[in-house]
Amino acid sequence: MRVLLDIAMVLAVSAGAFFFLAGTVGLLRFPDSLTRLHALTKADNLGLGLVVLGLLPQADGYLAALKLVAVWLLAQLAGATVSQMIARTMRRGGQRA
């Protein structure tokens, strides 16, 4: 059982790290600001979700696990809303060198 949980954790955290890598590759390679914002928000948040999923089995008790989920939900809320705001500012021509 312990071994299974460990394997699950390694898989989930590795997948999360992979999505962070994907997000960074998108940041470096995409042509303009809006697409870069898209890569950053979507991929990095998914990576964070997978990391939290991987850390849930080894949390000390239900309360600690709940706290981890709360952190992820907060990051989701903040990330989604803030990316909308940034995108609107970009589209309204907030671009200044």
Added chain:
Amino acid sequence: MSVALALDAGLALLVLCVAVWTIGAGPTFAAVVGFVAFGLLLALVWVRLAAVDVALTEAAIGSGVTGAVLIAAAARLRLTEAPSAAERPSATLRLAAVVLCVLVFAGLAGLVLYPANPAPTLAPAAAVHLPELDVGNAVTAVLLAYRSVDTLLEKVVLLLALVGVWSLAPDRFWGGAPGILRPARTDGALVLLGRLLPPIGIVVGVYILWVGAIAPGGAFQAGAILAAMWLLVMIAGLRDPPEIGHRWVRLLLVAGPAVFLAVGLAGFALPGGFLSYPAGHAKPLIIAIEAVLTLSIAVILGLLVAGPPERERRR
């Protein structure tokens, strides 16, 4: 090379690079962004140095609230950006700056590489009395029991800084409300954030204050989180900045240091010294002081970012 060492080395290098970039950044906005990034990375450094209280403070105040102050300052300085970018300091000035930096670096490097052996520390002596105070977090014990005079004076200094910011306004605006921080156009996403995030932030702030007795946390960090949430509400346009002449504003500002001072002066009567706590009552007193202090710090930091008053007081 162990993994942790590689992580620390990489982190140190990253922090250095961001710092150098921030100094050399051209536009003020870019420099402020670099500064906030530097602050958040520095919080990670503090975590690696096992100083989580300092990490919380750095993230909350060092980059969050200070970043907001710098952004507001950059906005006010927009007209001076072109002339100041055209300035070129003389060669002697640059040379003097380089020499000074090298000297400071050499001094710090010497202190770190050749510390006194054994390194002087009061940590064991500090840990001895923790059970009497019934406080589990040694940092809180130092801040509010062993060196509480320093903490009291820090809060007074914060108040004085706020008065200094207020004094930048013309006389006729004294007592009025600070300028509106709102964006030029109403943004639905911002209003949503201003409605959803502050309640969560208040819960987190109170939690950080409460847990500061036994784990990293405390009044300063909690106050900074509450200030950030209040500023978010004001930026989203859901509440106007208060007039600084209002009685409740003044009351909240002074309440923290006043309660602290009152407990301190009462220490003369009961246990016999300024800021000593009567035996057995240390923890409730510490918690009471911290709670009021958090409110005051939140209001002080929020008004510091809001800036000097820009309208006359409505009588």
Added chain:
Amino acid sequence: MAEFLITAAGFILAMVALGLVRILRGPADADRMMSAQLLGTGGIAALLLLGAGTRMPSLVDAALTLALLAAFAAVAFVNSAGRG
């Protein structure tokens, strides 16, 4: 297991570093506004992994604080950049 978690944290920090290079260099203010979000998400992931790897549960509180303050910093950036 702890080594794996710390390695993952280091990897994510390396990704944040690479992303920072691109974002801070970006010619427009629009790009730089994203740095708060990059550091927020990456920093939270790194803190959670370090907390699990080094057995310091207080890092979850630090991650909570970072989430709130990164959102606040991003709002301040957007407010300033959109206004000018």
